[in-house]
Amino acid sequence: GRARLFGYVINRKMKIFHNGTVAHMSLTGDEMKRFWFQQGDSEGFVNYPLTIKKMKMSAIFTEHNDFIRVSLRSRGDIDVNIFAQRYFNGGGHKGAAGCTLTEAQFVKLLKSKTLFDK
Secondary structure: OHHHHHHHHHHHHOEEEHHHOEEEEEEOHHHHHHOOOOOOOOOOHHHHHHHOOOOOEEEEEEEEOOEEEEEEEEOOOOOHHHHHHHHHOOEEEOOEEEEEOOHHHHHHHHHHOOOOOO
């Protein structure tokens, strides 16, 4: 189930923004049920887009009842900890952070702000 879920997420759910430098993926509760999701199955999925040379930031959204859990990863000079703290009351460290929000909030932010401004 985990391998099938990974293939599905990368093939069908990954979206790329900012000229190929930011990726995000999402999993709904129904999709997780469809692939017999168990806690930890999506662990590491957020890291995969960063294997693309041009990619600087990656996020995965997983639906949990009344909120969406977001895992953020980055490389280079992108600080996802600041991003999570500033916009979503989350935290972590420069290369890995987390928060809770909706996917629509994240996409809106991508379209209205320059993530790469310090």
